[in-house]
Amino acid sequence: MENVKPPKPPLVDAHLDLAHNVLDTGLDLTLPLEELRRRCTNGDLPTVTLPALEEAGAALVFATLFASPYHPEHNPEGYRTPDEAHARARRQLELYRRWADEGRVRLVTDRAGLEAHLRAWGEDGVVGVIVLMEGADPIRTPDELAFWADAGVRLVGPAWTGNRYAGGSWYGTGGLTELGRALMAALQDEPRVALDASHLSERSFWEALEHYDGPLLASHSNARRFVDHERHLTDAMIRAIGERGGVIGTVLYNAFLQEGWRRGDARPGLEAIVRNMTYVADLIGWKRVGIGSDFDGGFGAHELPEPLDRPADLRRLVEVLPADAFPGALGENWLRWLRNWMP
Numbered sequence: 363m364e365n366v367k368p369p370k371p372p373l374v375d376a377h378l379d380l381a382h383n384v385l386d387t388g389l390d391l392t393l394p395l396e397e398l399r400r401r402c403t404n405g406d407l408p409t410v411t412l413p414a415l416e417e418a419g420a421a422l423v424f425a426t427l428f429a430s431p432y433h434p435e436h437n438p439e440g441y442r443t444p445d446e447a448h449a450r451a452r453r454q455l456e457l458y459r460r461w462a463d464e465g466r467v468r469l470v471t472d473r474a475g476l477e478a479h480l481r482a483w484g485e486d487g488v489v490g491v492i493v494l495m496e497g498a499d500p501i502r503t504p505d506e507l508a509f510w511a512d513a514g515v516r517l518v519g520p521a522w523t524g525n526r527y528a529g530g531s532w533y534g535t536g537g538l539t540e541l542g543r544a545l546m547a548a549l550q551d552e553p554r555v556a557l558d559a560s561h562l563s564e565r566s567f568w569e570a571l572e573h574y575d576g577p578l579l580a581s582h583s584n585a586r587r588f589v590d591h592e593r594h595l596t597d598a599m600i601r602a603i604g605e606r607g608g609v610i611g612t613v614l615y616n617a618f619l620q621e622g623w624r625r626g627d628a629r630p631g632l633e634a635i636v637r638n639m640t641y642v643a644d645l646i647g648w649k650r651v652g653i654g655s656d657f658d659g660g661f662g663a664h665e666l667p668e669p670l671d672r673p674a675d676l677r678r679l680v681e682v683l684p685a686d687a688f689p690g691a692l693g694e695n696w697l698r699w700l701r702n703w704m705p
């Protein structure tokens with residue numbers, strides 16, 4: 363890799379499903395983006411590769427371990443048991459480790475490592491990775507949390523759909539289960555891991571906060587004010603995250619920014635992002651607003667606001683955000699949040 367100093371201020375993207383895209387979708391994310399696009403023939407237009415993130419000046423991404431659960435209609439290939447979920451997440455973690463061994467990314471697991479990484483990033487532009495588990499089924503029992511923390515996981519979102527732990531965004535929107543309460547207790551006692559509230563159902567969100575008062579984020583969640591769905595945050599949920607010092611990452615998927623948007627519809631402009639960010643900022647302040655693009659979360663460039671086409675385009679937000687809010691929203695708010703709690 364050539365050494366080109368990255369553009370500043372740093373970009374931090376709090377939600378990318380990198381390993382899932384490699385291992386489950388078969389994309390080679392080590393390629394330049396144009397090359398990956400040449401190889402994609404299914405009509406999707408991928409937006410993220412490691413070189414594209416480097417070009418964008420991505421100092422840090424929260425990269426997921428994401429195993430999706432079996433569902434007879436929606437996901438027949440999903441995992442059926444906690445052991446299967448565990449095995450899939452282990453493979454994804456191995457991929458991040460391999461990339462780190464190959465010098466393609468740097469894994470960040472503590473505060474000193476974060477500072478060392480940021481210094482190095484300023485010279486070599488290598489992307490930092492913080493590992494985020496999206497959906498906690500790979501934690502087979504709550505006492506396995508320590509294993510995953512030892513392995514480098516720093517953020518855990520208990521749900522995706524409803525699962526053994528908690529009600530989620532899609533099917534299964536109930537509250538915390540007994541196992542979920544035990545997971546909250548384990549998280550409370552594990553200073554290396556923060557709770558990601560994204561995908562928790564509204565009920566499980568409030569129940570989680572009754573059992574947990576450690577560091578909190580919503581890596582990729584928008585305001586329910588604009589898209590009325592369990593997947594998104596009510597004003598009260600946004601305020602609660604703010605009160606606990608959390609940061610909320612805006613998802614850049616059009617259907618999550620604009621009610622009723624469907625694939626093939628005209629793309630909204632960057633103002634759709636600004637509208638969501640401003641709404642959150644009006645409730646809890648610009649210091650609590652970030653990006654959790656989900657750029658590779660099952661959609662491509664056609665599903666992003668115009669003119670976003672790749673991570674580097676996120677710097678165009680400078681044209682539409684308040685000047686003093688831009689560096690924070692682009693990445694510095696996430697860095698401050700990490701510095702506030704990471705051991």
Ligand SMILES: [Zn+2]
Pocket residue numbers: 496561582656659
């Ligand atoms: Zn997600």
